Amino acid sequence: MxxxxxxxxxxxxxxxxxxxxxxxxxxxxxxxxxxxxxxxxxxxxxxxxxxxxxxxxxxxxxxxxxxxxxxxxxxxxxxxxxxxxxxxxxxxxxxxxxxxxxxxxxxxxxxxxxxxxxxxxxxxxxxxxxxxxxxxxxxxxxQLKLEATVKELELKTIKAQLNPHFIFNALNSIRALVDENPQRARTAITELSNILRSSMQTEKAETVSLENELNIVKDYLALEHIRFEERLNVRYEIDPDTLELQVPPMMLQTLVENAIKHGISRIIRGGSVYINSSLKGMQHVITIENTGQIIENNMNGHGFGLQSTRQRLSLLFGSRASFDIRNKDEQTVEATVVMPLL
Incomplete structure (x- = not known):
């Protein structure tokens, strides 16, 4: 009563x-x-x-x-x-x-x-x-509800742009294999199917575990390895404690794709990609290093994939997260993502 x-x-x-x-x-x-x-x-x-x-x-x-x-x-x-x-x-x-x-x-x-x-x-x-x-x-x-709605819409918009962007690049890679080696092209299509399946499963999520994101990256690199063969070397150094930590979906894959497209593919002899995930205090740090150099102004941290990475980190974590890409030395580009522990 x-x-x-x-x-x-x-x-x-x-x-x-x-x-x-x-x-x-x-x-x-x-x-x-x-x-x-x-x-x-x-x-x-x-x-x-x-x-x-x-x-x-x-x-x-x-x-x-x-x-x-x-x-x-x-x-x-x-x-x-x-x-x-x-x-x-x-x-x-x-x-x-x-x-x-x-x-x-x-x-x-x-x-x-x-x-x-x-x-x-x-x-x-x-x-x-x-x-x-x-x-x-x-x-x-x-105001908080409005900001949450705007953030959700912006994240969905970025995801809608990322998926076609990735698919077109992958299809271009497969097209190059069709005449050269049909068997490898079929294998590449299978790898692409695995990537798209994983991508669709995480489509509605704002964040996914690093382990799930790494599975997509490994499928993507397996697809790219068919094209580059011995010209592409990949090395992982992943702290097991970071596998369950949350990251924006497709973020790691986008950065690795950027390393391949603007680094490895431009070097005749190829190069290597190094992926590191570690904990530093109360922060989750992901580092991607690839052979190459940032030379063009339009690639000085302002490509579509890099912009989407900054936008999503800002929307999800605000000023607590950061992203930086730079020439580590004369042969290596380093991209670093720092995120707070959720």
Whole structure:
């Protein structure tokens, strides 16, 4: 039963009850009324009752006019009007029943009105503060929901761009094998099928385990090894503790593809790709090194695959993650991804 009572009614009941008890406490202790008579209690009950009625009626009135949409200046005027109106209604009801009809008190009218204005001012001040805090809280929640929706849409857009980008590159690799070696081309198609199957399984996920991502990378490199043969050497150094850590799907594959396309494929003698995953403090560090050099301006960290890597890291981890690609020495390019431990 109590769960069905909303916050407003709880505040009304508890607030006016507290006012009643505070007055009784002062009557018994501060003013040393050792035994307030029945008239005192009845007089107090009537005052509380009409204060309750007045504030509730004016609250219902302003809700009909959507007062929360008013600007600050109009809300100040509304506050003054509510304080004055509810104070007068409260005192008129109390005066008519408590003083005029029942003669329960001889308090001067000026004192009674000031008392009514004071209590209704406090009531409306607390009411406005409550709604101000509640609007701010809801605004923050709505903002977080909006940011989450935008992030999800951006991630889906990037994924939608990544998959065709990868497929076209893979098909170009297979096309080069069709005339040269049909058997190898068939093997390459099988490898591509495995990659696409794994990619589809992780399509809806924002992150996947590094182990799953490595499986895609290994299939991709197996496909590329058919084309490059002995010109491509791959070396892994993976900390077992990092295999279950979460990474953006297709991120590692995109960086390895970038190393092959812009590094190994441009060198006649070929080269090597080194993939390292390790823990450094509270960070997961992935390093990809490949033979080659960053020379062209359009590849100085601004290719599509590299941009998508930065965007996804930013969307998922914010400033806690980073990505950097540079010439490590005269023969090697190094790409480094740093992510926080989830």
């Amino acid at each position: 109590f769960k069905q009572i909303n916050k407003y009614w709880w505040c009304q009941l508890l607030g006016w009850s507290a006012y009643f008890l505070i007055n009784v406490f002062f009557a018994l202790s501060v003013y040393r009324k050792t035994s307030p008579d029945a008239a005192y209690y009845l007089n107090l009950v009537i005052f509380v009752l009409f204060g309750f009625i007045a504030t509730h009626l004016f609250r219902r009135l302003i809700h009909r006019f959507a007062w929360v949409n008013y600007n600050f200046e109009n809300q100040i005027l509304l506050f003054i009007g509510l304080m004055t109106g509810s104070g007068l209604v409260s005192y008129i009801g109390y005066y008519f029943f408590g003083i005029y009809l029942l003669h329960l008190s001889d308090t001067p009218i000026q004192v009674g009105i000031v008392g009514s204005f004071l209590i209704t001012t406090i009531w409306w001040f607390l009411y406005f503060i409550w709604h101000y805090i509640e609007r701010n809280r809801r605004s923050q929640v709505d």
